Amino acid sequence: MLRSLALVITASILFGPRAVAADPAAATPAVKDDGSSIGEVRIQTFPAVRYIAGSADTTFDKMMDVINKFLPLISKGVDDGTITPGGPCIFVYKGMTEDMSKPFKLEIGWIVSDKTKDQGELKVQKTEPFKCASVIITGPVANIPRAYEKVMPAIGAAKLTPTGENHELYLFWEGPDSPNNIVQLQVGVK
Numbered sequence: 001m002l003r004s005l006a007l008v009i010t011a012s013i014l015f016g017p018r019a020v021a022a023d024p025a026a027a028t029p030a031v032k033d034d035g036s037s038i039g040e041v042r043i044q045t046f047p048a049v050r051y052i053a054g055s056a057d058t059t060f061d062k063m064m065d066v067i068n069k070f071l072p073l074i075s076k077g078v079d080d081g082t083i084t085p086g087g088p089c090i091f092v093y094k095g096m097t098e099d100m101s102k103p104f105k106l107e108i109g110w111i112v113s114d115k116t117k118d119q120g121e122l123k124v125q126k127t128e129p130f131k132c133a134s135v136i137i138t139g140p141v142a143n144i145p146r147a148y149e150k151v152m153p154a155i156g157a158a159k160l161t162p163t164g165e166n167h168e169l170y171l172f173w174e175g176p177d178s179p180n181n182i183v184q185l186q187v188g189v190k
Contacts, residue, residue, distance in 0.1 A: 036139020036179055038147050041154035043189065045131045051090050052083055052116050052124045053109025060100050070108040070122070077119050078110070087111025089170040092127070096164045104164075111169075130167065132186040133160070141176045144168075147185045155189055163188035 054070030077083030092107040109122070118124055133155050137143045155162060165188040172182040 034139060034179055036143050037137075038143060038150050039136040041133050041135050041151050043131070043158055043160070044134050045129050046134075046186065048127050048129055049087065049090070049111050050114065050116075050124065050126045051087075051092075051109040051111045052077070052119065052122050053090070053092065053107040054122050055092075055105055055107040057103050058106050059103050063106055066106050067108060073119070073122055074108070074110055077122065082116075082119055083110060083122075084113040084115045085110055086113035086116075087169075089173075091168045091170075093166045093168075094164065096162075096166060127167075130165075130186060130188060131190065132167070132188050133158070134184060134186045136171075137181075137183045137185060139179045139181060141181075144183065144185070147183075148187075151185060151187050155187065158189075160189040163190050 052074070054066070054073060056066045056069070058066045074083065074089075078085060088111060090107075090109050090111055092105075092109070094105040094107070095102075096104045107125070109125075112124065116124060133151050135147050135151055137147045152162075167184075167186040167188075169184040169186070170181075171184060172180065174180050
C-alpha cells in the first residue's frame, strides 16, 4: 500500500498544481467514463488532528526522496505496534507556491491515537483547525490533477486566497489505477 501511495503522491505533485485550469469552464468534467469522480468543492474548517510524521524541505523534483525515506518508517511502526493509527495517512505540504522550483516542507504521516509517541525522526504533531477548500476524489491517481482543476477556480470564485498549505488524506487505497481509491484533497484558504 505504501509504495502505491508514494506513486500517487508523486503524480499529485508533478501534475496537480500545474494542471490548474485558468478558466473554471475549461475544467475537466466531474465524472469520467471509468466511473471515477470528483465531488463538489466545499469550504470547510476541519478540527485539529494529531499525527506522526517525518518532514523535510524538498522540491517537486526531489520529493520522492522524502516519501521513500519516511513511508517505510511509518509502515514499520504500524507493523510493530509502536504507531497506533487513529485515522488515515496524511500528507501535509507547507509553503507551496505556483513556482514548481521553489522548496517547500513536506510532512508524510499518519493520523494517530494518543498512545503514539515520537519514533526517532518521526515526530508527533497536531494541526490547527484547518480552513480549506476540500473535495473527495474517487478512482485512479489520474484524478488528482482533475481535483486541482476543480478546486482552484472554486477558491477564486469564493474570493478566498490559498495559504500555501495543502493536505491529502488517503481514506481508502487499493493501488494507482483502482476505481475504488478515495482521497480527500484539502487546499488551505484564508
